Amino acid sequence: MSEHSTNTETTGGEPTRRDFLYLTTGMAGAVGAASVAWPFIDQMRPDASTLALASIEVDVSSLEPGMSLTAKWRGKPIFIRNRTPKEIDEAKNAPIADLKDPNARNANLAADAEATDVARSAGEGKENWIVMIGSCTHLGCVPLGTAGEYGGWFCPCHGSVYDTAGRIRKGPAPMNLFIPQYSFTSDKVIKIG
Known part of the structure; x- marks a missing residue:
């Protein structure tokens, strides 16, 4: 050997x-x-002050129907809108078959929930409220509110058009605007996260 x-x-x-x-x-x-x-x-884990920002509370008492505000949560814009009855009717009358993305994309509902107006809003009795992450699902730009062909949101970067329920109707964006986990802690305060 x-x-x-x-x-x-x-x-x-x-x-x-x-x-x-x-x-x-x-x-x-x-x-x-x-x-x-x-x-x-x-040491790279977030500290207690960062974890405390995991949820925020937003006072919406000053939002009359037709008004909206933008809050910041986890570094992202959050669109909160008190929709008018006309905006709600327009969103309710849009056939699901006409939508580019038939999924609700609502963290408060089952993953396979359809993108009906109620599934995109705060639910029965609060259909006028809509809370969404304000990042275009195409490239993450921030869409302009009460703009575009459907009166919802319009992303001027590449032309994505969302309706009054935040559902993609035209343009390159593949999905509806995402809805974060949220709840009403009172009639005028929304807890996000």
Whole structure:
């Protein structure tokens, strides 16, 4: 046999003490590296003040029908609109078959919920309220409110047009504007997140 043969060749394929030592040394090195790296990884977690911003409360008492406001949540614009009866009727009368994206995209509902007007709004009895993440689903631009062919939102960057329920109707955007997890804590305060 050659003097450069491995230990497993001399023992007929059975592991030797040297193989065991290589394995345990490697494992000890991996554990040591992980214990040294953990403090650096752990410091990258968000601190308590950041976690506190995981949800916000927005006072909407000043929003009359037809008015909207933009809040900021987790670095994203949030569109909150108190829709007029006309805007609600226009959104209700849009056939689901005419929509580019038939999915509600509402974090408060099942993932497969249809994009009806009620599924896009705050629900029964609060159909006038709509709360959405204000980022165009095409490239993340911020659409302009009460603009476009359907009176909802219009993204001037590439021409995406959303209706008064935030559903994509024309343009390159593939999906409806997303609706975050939210709830009314009172008649005039919305908790987002």
